[in-house]
Amino acid sequence: MNPDDDSDRLYRMRHSAAHVLATAVLDMFPDARLGIGPPTDEGFYYDFDLPRALTPDDLTTLEAQMRTHRQADYPFEYAQHDRAEALAYFREHGQPYKVELIQDLPADETISTYTSGPFVDLCRGPHVEGTGGIGAFKLLSVAGAYWRGDERRGQLQRVYGTAFETEADLAAHLTRLEEARRRDHRTLARELDLFSINPAVGAGLVLWHPKGAQVRELLETFWREEHRRRGYDMVYSPHVGRKELWETSGHTQWFAEGLFPEMQLEHQTFINKPMNCPFHVQIFASQTRSYRDLPLRFGELGTVYRFERSGTLHGALRVRGLTQDDAHIFCRRDQFTDEVSGALDLATFIYQTFGFTDYTVELSVRDASGSAKFAGSDDLWELAEEGLLEALNRRQLAFTRVEGEAAFYGPKIDIQVADAIGRRWQLTTIQVDFNLPERFDITYEAADGTRQRPVMVHRAIFGAMERFVAVLTEHFAGAFPVWLAPVQVVLIPIADRHVDYCQTAAERLAAAGLRAQVDARAERMNRKIRDAQLQKTPYMLIAGDRDAAAGAVSVRLRSGDDLGAMSVDEFLDAVLPCIESRDPAGLGFPAGSGSAA
Ligand SMILES: [Zn+2]
Ligand SMILES: [Zn+2]
Incomplete structure (x- = not known):
């Protein structure tokens, strides 16, 4: 990127505000060591290694100092450097993190800095013309952050802020943040006695209290009834199983970092299930299936276990034990488009029930170039994608196409709903899979007596019960619709x-x-x-x-x-x-x- 880059102005303002923040921090702590300071979707942050913890009063002082630098309107000046020169500069100025960043840059990478008044930062830009252009800003909070996300390295202090074109835009954003805070499901879950997450039990593992369990039970009953009405059968499967199942499915290969550690029992290896699919495949395979039996739709509220780093866990939204409202549809090739269409119909019906009227749809496909992340033959991927497209068109759903975000076994449709204050939540996923039936070698008997491979459709509408109840809690700000209220x-x-x-x-x-x-x-x-x-x-x-x-x-x-x-x-x-x-x-x-x- 060069200084003339014409990317989004808000993004440049926020990136520039991060530099002005660093300038103010160096005024306060001349020996501060600087990490990185990027813009984000909602604002910006900068990581600092400081001699003491920042207080809320410090943020006020820093804001005042930032206003002084905004007033001065220093131009952002771009310069390129050779590696030795850049290393020498940041070493001399006591900035080991910047030195480390430069050392890790590829040999052919251009090394550049931006200077604004007294402050020089290792940076690719882009920025606004001068510090006077950073708009209306506010420092929001301080949190601990590991240098480059590495838990073995020291913690830095991450200062979050945001910036907008006008004071009115900033005020509106702060009101939205306040509204989001008021709806925070972690606070409401405590106040309404819905559920808790307790370090004595383990991070990311949810305890459902009677009132939260009541809400969940009502949702589950609604879910089961609606699925039965639409021709689904309910099944149950265990929480652990032999590791070979997920070796066959490919999850141990493609999903390795998400697995809980294995257990040895009588010379066999078991894991907590990360996915329900192999169990449902085994139920399909438990007897000879005829083309007349298809489609078979197996639904299960199945609890799966996935390792997430403690730093990424967030209330009931991101957990380590989650109950998927899962189903696997086994069907013929001439049926899967109808099945996807039916799942889309079910999803939109269910959204209506909760007043979710605004949603966005993504069609995730393989990336055109390297397909190493994705299993299976090209023509089957194309066939699957065509079917998903046809189903979306049939329901006249607008969608965006995302390359490289497919599941490893097939393309998928993801749906995000907008809640009462316009935030978007990923809920539904519908995936077409020619791959697992092949890997598990499952077949049905066709009309002509030959053995044929079924197609699998994996789909979840709520996504997971833990996440969905958290989303509903925030959407309704705890005031559940009468039918869902734990006490009416x-x-x-x-x-x-x-x-x-x-x-x-x-x-x-x-x-x-x-x-x-x-x-x-x-x-x-x-x-x-x-x-x-x-x-x-x-x-x-x-x-x-x-x-x-x-x-x-x-x-x-x-x-x-x-x-x-x-x-x-x-x-x-x-x-x-x-x-x-x-x-x-x-x-x-x-x-x-x-x-x-
Ligand atoms: Zn920068
Ligand atoms: Zn599945």
Whole structure:
């Protein structure tokens, strides 16, 4: 890249802001050693080796110093150097990390620096013209980061920041960050008592508490019912199996870094399953299959174990034990396009249920050049890709084509959904595979009596239960739709003498299929209402003397609406249809009905 490079202005502004940050850090700590400082999708960071830990106050001081350098508007000046010259400069200036970076550059690589006022950085650019062009910026946080991601090396302090063209854009971004923080599933999971991850159990391994388990069970029941309706059979398979299975499938070769360590038992080697596929293949192979039996669709909520570095784990979004909503479809070549189309239909149906209306689709194929990462013959890859294309076109789904991102055994369709605040989450994957049937040598008997290879379609709609519940928690900010709410109704007696009346009403609700609890604690009514609201319980039914005499309850919604008194039957008439239809947003009463409490 050269200084005239015309790439995205925001990217150049953020990269330039990183340099200005380093300038300010050197003002504060003249002996600071500098790591790298790149722009990112959301801002920029710079890694520093400093004599002490940075505090929030330091960030404020650094911002003020950055404003001074922005005011000075030093031009960014580009220069090329030979290796010896560059090494000498950074050695002299006490920058061992920069020296290491230069030493690791290939021999033919151009070595360049950018100078802005007092600061010189090893850098390829591009930048804005001068430090005055870095726009509106903010330093956000400090976190530990290993030099070049290597856990054996010392930790540096990574300062994160962001920059935008205008103060208004920056303010909007900070509001979005705040909104994302408010929705953080790790915080909500604790507050709503959904699930936990505990170092005593192990990093990346999720414990489902009763309320989180209730949400998951409802999702699983919905998933199973919808799959049965669409001709899937459910199967179960173990959590460990002989390593040979994944040697045959190719996972030990192509997925080696993701496997848990092996176990030796009676001269055989076992691993925790990283994928469910070989088990489902074995179920297919357990009897002679005829062309008339196909397609066979085996579904399983199968828990798999994958090694992820502790630094990459993130709440329930990125874990080491995950329950895939997996299925493998075994079909004939003339059937797989229909099967992919059916899986796309199922995925979009399921998205609707959660109010996900905006999603992006990617078709991932092999890279055209080196196919060493990918198994199988060219014509089968082409056939698989054609089928996926046809299925996408049939459903008129717009997509982008991504080269080199296919699974090792075949091309795939990935779908990302946008949540309530516009963040995109990878959920669904649908993969066509001519490869595993070959490797496991599975066949079916064709109409002409010959033995033929089935095609496999691997697919998951939610992706994984852990991740999906985390995504839903953030999407709904913990206020799950009524059908998913772990507790749907809290009954609140105004005084102790109303507890029995509430209990009787709760039994009526339970008989109608609702999850209702009586809050009989010795707390004031207002405290109980506030607690139920904090738990995002959809309905609070309050009962006092007048309600009891009239056989009624006073209904409050978690939205804050106070609907006044109604009979339990009236309440059920409004609420049950909303549960049956799995309404993603409504509470069964028109929005704004009643008076705001
Ligand atoms: Zn740079
Ligand atoms: Zn699979």
